[in-house]
Amino acid sequence: MPSHVKLVAVTKTHPVEVILQAYEAGHKVYGENKAQEMKTKQALLPDDIEWHFIGHLQSNKVKYIAPFVELIHSVDSLKLLAEINKEALKHNRIISCLLQFHIAKEETKFGLDYEEACELLESYEYQSFKNIRLCGVMGMATFTDNSELIRREFKQLRLFFEQIKKAYFPLNDHFKEISMGMSNDYPIAIEEGSTIIRVGSAIFGERHYT
């Protein structure tokens, strides 16, 4: 894997022992998709772990992760961003966030379309937020064996990133991340310009939901 790509090891559903083992082997960056699960694990694990929130986040759950979260990948509304800003202020922090785009064929996946993202960025309310920092974009490709479809979706996300960078963040060095690529598609994502991949089952094996 190229050294400019950051690996978020996705440990959702796995117990803290699994994380501790990977931590002791030297990995410090972990991803979770449920706020309470992340909070519980964070309290039990070393302080120098970087916690990335990758799942759909409800506004009323932001409080669980605001004290420590490193990057929220899944911002998909102004309302959520306002809540993150509010909770970040309470803890005297600036929380880094990515805008999640809907790039997949599946309707069930979350995320903004391009116009919605522009509306958010142009809103007066967004421009008043002092405790969030937008650092880029995130997306999930369709779950499929069709690698050409996956590649097209990742190309689309990269294009959104470049257009938004140019229009809204031209002189902002923080706006530089493209979070795309999971176990079944991260090699394509890296070819298409991913800077952060989120990989679970390819590292820890299949998840068992109980």
Ligand SMILES: *Cc1c(COP(=O)(O)O)cnc(C)c1O
């Ligand atoms: C679970 C999850 C991943 C990791 O999925 P794997 O297929 O296990 O690699 C990545 N991103 C998000 C948003 C997830 O929910």
